[in-house]
Amino acid sequence: MIQTRMPDEVIIADDGSKDETKTLIESMQKDFPCKLVHAWIPDEGFRLALxxxxxxxxxxxxxxxIFIDQDIILDNKFIEDHERLATKGCFVIGGRTKLSALLSKKILSSKNIKLGLFTKGIIRKVNMVHIRCLFPLTSKMYSWNKLYGRGANMAMYRSDLEKVNGFDEDIIGYGVEDIDLFNRLMNNGINKKYAQFCAIEHHLYHKRGKVVENNFKIAFTNKNRKRCKNGLTHDDK
Structure with a gap:
């Protein structure tokens, strides 16, 4: 993990991986450049929120x-950019490039591939342009659309997460847990900023899952809600 600003800690939120993952993380912890924590829950289906x-x-x-997914490659200024973007009363979402199946396969089999604007197999190359001084001109992009954004590149103050009670654990299976979170944050007056031309990441190819229909019902039945019941705390217990 090469970053111009190392995070204070890296926490791997593991949704039911087998012992091979545990062994790999333990082998990395000794020489990892910051605190590395393995947060495991048993495999009982897709439970990203939990x-x-x-x-x-x-x-x-x-x-x-700062949140990323497991299928992400970070630009070396990713953490530094997010730290600079941190603003009270706001949360930040960023974009990502998408890597082709062939390029993703090459990356996973080799540690020496460098990604650049002329690398073949990169989609949405505008999202890999790093011109941080332009961020103030683009930070309000998509602010009108609560539905825009992905949990693979987002950051927020923990106090704001606690205000909305974190991720809704009633959302089980693939999809919309991030959009639901954005909606509750914005309903609490926490504004969305878009990280264009900074906080760059690349998304490795994989087949997209099908969103569980019931998750839409949970997220959008009450679009004005400010807090979920079953999140960081369980309000009904």
């Missing part, structure tokens, strides 16, 4: 949290 909440409430010690 997995992330478990990592936050059990292991997270920082006051600002």
């Amino acid at each position: 997995s992330r909440n478990n990592a936050i409430r059990t292991y997270c010690t920082g006051d600002y949290v």
Whole structure:
């Protein structure tokens, strides 16, 4: 992990991986450049919301949290950019490039591939242009659209996460847990900023899952809600 600004800690929110993952993480912990924590929950289906909440409430010690997915390659200024973008009363979402199946396969089989504007197999190349001084001109992009954004590149203050009670653990299976979170944050007056020309990441190819229909119902039945019941805390218990 090469970053111009190392994070204070890295917490791997593990949704039911087998022992091979545990062994790999343990082998990395000794020489990892910052605190590396393995936050595991048992495999009982796709439970991203529960997995992330478990990592936050059990292991997270920082006051600002940056989220990525497991299929992401980070630009070396990714953490530095997010730290510079951190603003009280706001959360940040960023874009990503998409890598072709062939390029993703090459990257996974080799550690020496460098990604550049002329690399073949990169889609949405505008999202890999790093001109941080232009961010103020683009930070309000998509702010009108609560539905725009992905949980693979987002950051926010922990206090704001606690205000909305984190991710909704009633959302089980693939899809919309991030959009639901954005909606509740914005309903609490926490503004969305878009990280264009900075906080760059690349998304490795994989087949997209089908969103569970019931997740749409949970997220959008009450579009004005400010807090979920079953999140970082369980309000009904």
